[in-house]
Amino acid sequence: GEDVEQSLFLSVREGDSSVINCTYTDSSSTYLYWYKQEPGAGLQLLTYIFSNMDMKQDQRLTVLLNKKDKHLSLRIADTQTGDSAIYFCAESNGYNFNKFYFGSGTKLNVKP
C-alpha cells in the first residue's frame, strides 16, 4: 500500500514557528491533507492542498508541497500552547472514492 511517513515528535517554544514534515510514496496523489488530533478527540481537518499547487497559506498555516520529492510540510507561525496536539499528514488519489492514507502522526509539544 501507499506509505506516508512523518517524524514522531516536535518540541517548540510558544511564539516560535513549527515545521512538521511528511513524505509520501504515491505519485498519483491528488490531494494532500493535514489533520489535527487532540487527546480523546477525533481528527480535525486543518488544511489541504491540491497536487498541482506548490504552496497554500491559511492564516497561521502554510503548506508547502514538493511533488518531485513527494515532500509535504506544515508550518505553524506563532505557535501557541493550544496548538499542542498530534498532526497527521494524509493523501488521497481520488479514484472511485477517496481512500485516505494517513501517516503515523507527529506529536507537537509547545512549551510556554
Place this chain on the structure above:
Amino acid sequence: DTGVSQDPRHKITKRGQNVTFRCDPISEHNRLYWYRQTLGQGPEFLTYFQNEAQLEKSRLLSDRFSAERPKGSFSTLEIQRTEQGDSAMYLCASSVDLAGQGARKGGEKLFFGSGTQLSVL
C-alpha cells in the same frame, strides 16, 4: 449540525464476545467511512459507504467484522468473537466533496467522530 457522533465512547469486553458500535454522521453527508486507529499510529481505512451501499472493504476487515448502513443514515460496525488484537480506537467519518466547495474533483473533507475505544481483555 452536531457533528459526527459515535456510541459508545468506550467499550471493554472479554475475548470471544461480540460488540457493536454505532455512528451517526452529519445528516446531509452521503459518504461514511470507518477507520481503526491503534496507539501511535494514524487511522487505517476499514470500509466505506455511499448512501446505503458498502462500496469498499479493506483486507483488514476480516469476516468477523461487518458493517451496515441500512437507510443511508447511521451505520453500525459489529465485531464477532473479539480478539485482543481488535483493541483499538474505531473512528467513523462522514464527508463532503470538496468539489462542491469550489475545489477540484477528488478531494473530500472528512469529519471525524470522537471514536469508540475498544479494549478486549
